[in-house]
Amino acid sequence: MLYNKRTNTCGELNTRNIGETVVLNGWVAKxxxxxxIIFIDVRDRYGITQIKVSPEKKNISALAASLGNEFVISAKxxxxxRESPNKNIPTGEIEIDVDELQVLNESLTTPxxxxxxxxxxxxxxxxxxxxxxxxxxxxxxxxxxxRVYQLVHEYYAKLNFVEVETPILMKSTPEGARDYLVPxxxxxxxxxxxxxxxxxxxxILMVSGLDRYVQICKCFRDEDLRADRQPxxxxxxxEMSFVGQEDVFKISEGLFAKIWKEILNFExxxxxxxxxxxxxxxxxxxxxPDMRIKDxxxxxxxxxAVKTCEFKVFNDVINSGGMIAGIKxxxxxxxxxxxxxxxxxxxxxxxxxxxxxxxxxxxxxxxDGTLQSSILKFLNEESINGIKNAFDIKPxxxxxxxxxxxxxxxxxxxQMRLKIAEDFKLLDDSKHExxxxxxxxxxxxxxxxxxxxxxxxxxxxxxxxFIHLLDSKDRKEIESIRANCYDLVYxxxxxxxxxxxxxxxxxxxxxxxxxxxxxxxxxxxxxxxLEAFRYGAPPHGGVAFGFDRLVAMLYGTKSIRDIIAFPxxxxxxxxxxxxxxxxxxxxxxxxxxxxxxx
RNA sequence: GGAGCCGUAGUUCAGUUUGGUUAGAACGCCUGACUGUCACUCAGGAGGUCGCGAGUUCGAGUCUCGUCGGUUCCGCCA
Numbered sequence: 001m002l003y004n005k006r007t008n009t010c011g012e013l014n015t016r017n018i019g020e021t022v023v024l025n026g027w028v029a030k031x032x033x034x035x036x037i038i039f040i041d042v043r044d045r046y047g048i049t050q051i052k053v054s055p056e057k058k059n060i061s062a063l064a065a066s067l068g069n070e071f072v073i074s075a076k077x078x079x080x081x082r083e084s085p086n087k088n089i090p091t092g093e094i095e096i097d098v099d100e101l102q103v104l105n106e107s108l109t110t111p112x113x114x115x116x117x118x119x120x121x122x123x124x125x126x127x128x129x130x131x132x133x134x135x136x137x138x139x140x141x142x143x144x145x146x147r148v149y150q151l152v153h154e155y156y157a158k159l160n161f162v163e164v165e166t167p168i169l170m171k172s173t174p175e176g177a178r179d180y181l182v183p184x185x186x187x188x189x190x191x192x193x194x195x196x197x198x199x200x201x202x203x204i205l206m207v208s209g210l211d212r213y214v215q216i217c218k219c220f221r222d223e224d225l226r227a228d229r230q231p232x233x234x235x236x237x238x239e240m241s242f243v244g245q246e247d248v249f250k251i252s253e254g255l256f257a258k259i260w261k262e263i264l265n266f267e268x269x270x271x272x273x274x275x276x277x278x279x280x281x282x283x284x285x286x287x288x289p290d291m292r293i294k295d296x297x298x299x300x301x302x303x304x305a306v307k308t309c310e311f312k313v314f315n316d317v318i319n320s321g322g323m324i325a326g327i328k329x330x331x332x333x334x335x336x337x338x339x340x341x342x343x344x345x346x347x348x349x350x351x352x353x354x355x356x357x358x359x360x361x362x363x364x365x366x367x368d369g370t371l372q373s374s375i376l377k378f379l380n381e382e383s384i385n386g387i388k389n390a391f392d393i394k395p396x397x398x399x400x401x402x403x404x405x406x407x408x409x410x411x412x413x414x415q416m417r418l419k420i421a422e423d424f425k426l427l428d429d430s431k432h433e434x435x436x437x438x439x440x441x442x443x444x445x446x447x448x449x450x451x452x453x454x455x456x457x458x459x460x461x462x463x464x465x466f467i468h469l470l471d472s473k474d475r476k477e478i479e480s481i482r483a484n485c486y487d488l489v490y491x492x493x494x495x496x497x498x499x500x501x502x503x504x505x506x507x508x509x510x511x512x513x514x515x516x517x518x519x520x521x522x523x524x525x526x527x528x529x530l531e532a533f534r535y536g537a538p539p540h541g542g543v544a545f546g547f548d549r550l551v552a553m554l555y556g557t558k559s560i561r562d563i564i565a566f567p568x569x570x571x572x573x574x575x576x577x578x579x580x581x582x583x584x585x586x587x588x589x590x591x592x593x594x595x596x597x598x
Numbered sequence: 599g600g601a602g603c604c605g606u607a608g609u610u611c612a613g614u615u616u617g618g619u620u621a622g623a624a625c626g627c628c629u630g631a632c633u634g635u636c637a638c639u640c641a642g643g644a645g646g647u648c649g650c651g652a653g654u655u656c657g658a659g660u661c662u663c664g665u666c667g668g669u670u671c672c673g674c675c676a
Contacts, residue, residue: 036633055633069626086636109627112609115637119610119625123668176676196676223675224599457676515676570669 003102004074011047015093017079024049024096025104027134028071029114031064038064039095042075045139048089050082051075051096060101070107070114070131076100122561126575129566141563144263145551151262152216152236152547155255161214161238166201168194168218173525175458175515177221180231188592194220194232197544199457200529202239203501206540207532213239216547222572227559228493228549231572236550238498239542245484245500248543249274249436252488252496256434263554266432272488274436281407285414287440290492291433293421297327299413302401305386311378313358317403325409326361326401327417328391338424340364340398348400351419355412361401365393375401418492427491429556435489439463442483443514445475451516452478456485458511458526460499461541470510478514488545495550498543505533 006025013022029043036055041048053064067073077098086092111127112120114134125132132138153163172179172193179193195201197219205213215237225231236255240248249272257268273291280289283298302324306314314324329338340348345362352360363373371384379387391399402412421427442462443452454460462470466481484500502508508530512522523530548560561567568574588595 030636032635032638034633034635034638035631037635038633039635039638041636050636052634083634084636088636092636109608113626121604121610121668124609126668177674199676221675224673226675227670229675454676460676569667571667573667575668 001104003104004076004100006074009046010042010044010049011090013049013079013091013094013096015081018081018094020079021076022079022096023074023076024051025074026072027107028067028069028073030069031067033065040064040067040073040075042073043134047091049091049094049096050086051077051098053098053101057099060098063101063103064098067103068107068109070110070134071103072105072107074100074102074104123569123575126561126567126569129576133565138562141551141555141557142565144555145563147263148259148547148551148554149216151259152214152255155258156212156214156238159212159251159254161212162210163215164205164210164213166195166198166215166217170195170201171528173200174517175454177223180220180222183591183593185590196221197235198237199459200526202237202542203459203537203540204529204532206239206241207535207537209241209538211241213237213542225568225570225572227561228552230548230560230564231568233560234547236496236545236547237542238544239540241538241540243500243539243541245438245486245541248498248500248541249486252543252545253434259550259554260432264432268432268434272434272436274438274486276439277437277441277482278439280437281410281414285410285412285417287437288487288489288492288494289414289435289437290418290421290427291435291489292427292431292491293417296426297329297417297420299325299327299410299417300390301325302387302390305390306379306383309379309383311375311383314378314403321406322404323406323409324401324403325413326363326387326391326399327413327420328393328397328399329420330394330398331396336424336426338398338420344423345398348416348419351416352402352412355415356408357402357404357412361403363387363393363399363401365395365397367395369395429491431491433491437487437489438485439482440485440487441479442466442481442485442511443478445479452514454511454515456483456497456499458515459501459508459529460485461502461507462511467507470507470514484541486543488543490553493549493553494546495553496543496545498541500539500541503533503537503539505530508533 004023007023010024010026024042026042026044029041029048032039038053038061040051040053042051053060055061075096075098077096077100079094080097082093082095110131112118112124112131114131116135116137118125118132118135133142169182169192172181172191177196179196182192182194184190184192198215198217202213216234217237218232219235220232222231238252240251253270253272257270260266260268277287280287285299303318306324307318309315317324329340332338349360361373361375363371363375365371376384387393387399391397393399400413400416402409441455442460444455446453461484463482463484469477469481472478486498487494488496502511509519509522512526517525548564551563552558552560555563557563566574566576573580
């Protein structure tokens with residue numbers, strides 16, 4: 001097809017181009033037919049430019065009038081000053097006085113109108129993703145994502161990192177998330193797995209002496225989804241040899257500093273704060289504390305303060321080794337006003353019940369210094385003073401107290417704290433609070449499976465001072481083992497996690513034993529990496545960051561679907577190409593697979 | 599696996615509480631008019647498997663049960 005090819009994009013012409021003859025190619029975003037004169041907004045990736053067809057141009061007038069939305073056109077004409085400019089768009093000072101008009105392709109009436117304030121629901125937008133992506137808001141998401149790719153590549157390249165592609169078809173390994181399996185035609189009855197992450201490969205690259213590896217890679221996990229979880233997602237995968245935790249932190253901090261500077265023009269601190277997992281849990285009741293709240297409403301242990309009280313609920317908890325703890329709000333926190341009315345207080349009691357507590361004790365100090373509390377009558381003088389001192393309660397302060405099993409109380413208060421922060425708008429989106437959480441437990445006990453499972457992954461190294469406990473048979477001792485394992489948290493969201501790995505096959509075997517893998521099983525499942533470790537594995541460690549979450553944060557959205565070109569629904573389906581889908585019997589036959597009925 | 603919300607015209611929704619006339623509105627679409635619009639305006643028109651399937655009822659968009667899809671959260675996600 002012969003047509004006038006564009007000389008300019010739809011986003012660049014302005015008053016400096018007046019007098020030039022130009023050609024624009026693009027989509028009809030909007031036609032305004034006034035009977036004689038016709039205005040058309042032509043859209044491409046770069047913007048929108050208005051073209052004008054005068055009634056005097058008899059040869060093209062009828063054609064212009066017949067255009068529908070989303071037709072692809074080519075328009076040739078002179079750039080002229082507009083009689084009435086549109087200040088809302090960059091090209092609003094000018095328009096094209098069209099002499100030649102061609103329709104390059106027609107469009108059906110679209111199922112929804114392609115406009116910035118889109119009215120369609122997300123399922124329809126997913127089904128017609130190509131139409132949705134024509135919107136500036138969506139296109140901008142992809143362009144931002146692209147810029148972040150470039151920054152990541154650039155940053156690590158300068159630091160001598162090597163990008164290596166690792167296999168998409170790999171060995172299925174137990175532990176962790178469920179694998180997506182790929183049947184093999186050549187090896188009937190055998191399966192590949194799609195990588196949950198390139199973990200083993202990047203470690204083996206360290207054994208190879210690659211020293212510094214990075215990859216922006218796809219990972220696949222067959223688990224239930226959320227707004228911030230897709231079945232396939234992208235991560236920035238990093239691994240380094242001859243490093244400790246601080247080396248990984250320093251290099252990672254530089255990456256985020258660069259991204260935040262380039263994208264948001266925001267200067268991050270040179271060094272992010274870091275706290276241990278135990279401190280995070282004790283103070284904030286969560287392993288991904290939102291540091292925008294700072295050290296306000298920190299969890300305070302009241303178990304000792306109320307130990308002499310006669311309150312049965314508390315006494316039972318104390319006697320069973322549990323915890324009584326609380327958080328305090330003032331009249332204002334972070335500049336935001338906080339007023340806990342009776343109604344609000346009741347709603348928090350409801351919340352406490354919803355998350356599994358018998359109730360919520362509250363205590364308020366009135367402006368005249370008197371106390372008001374649901375449990376005052378149960379407490380003796382000593383306990384009341386104990387609580388007052390523990391919190392340094394002042395008039396206007398409000399205290400919420402939970403009691404029960406220690407970890408449950410901490411987690412409960414952590415949730416309460418977040419809820420209060422959300423309810424009273426303490427979470428300022430203009431703040432950028434990064435924090436490293438370190439020293440995670442190496443294992444936790446899985447009550448369902450009746451065994452220990454790795455908290456991070458099975459290659460995470462225990463801290464030196466805990467290695468001797470790997471031989472322990474005592475649950476408490478095993479649970480006390482701390483790992484060289486860390487998370488990066490940004491404004492209360494986990495952005496990445498990593499560890500210094502085990503590079504010694506004896507230690508690795510012990511870890512396998514703790515999680516219930518016999519030597520034989522370990523060799524069957526992980527033999528290749530155990531073997532690799534026996535040929536001079538260097539000390540190494542790394543980290544992986546959630547790329548989709550990162551871009552979503554920079555873009556200001558909670559749903560990573562907004563910044564993925566072709567995302568899937570929460571049931572892991574693609575509404576556009578309708579996958580997953582059945583396959584024909586011949587395909588199954590070739591694979592030696594027979595489907596179960598039902 | 600569990601819980602909540604949603605599903606009505608091409609689209610977004612109202613109508614469901616309290617079952618009852620021909621299921622409405624806006625946008626989009628079609629026809630006509632209109633020479634400076636940019637949410638063009640004006641006049642007219644077409645357009646419905648009320649997600650699907652059972653049930654209750656004289657009668658179901660509305661009530662009950664089931665089911666499918668979307669979405670949010672819990673479990674899960676080393």
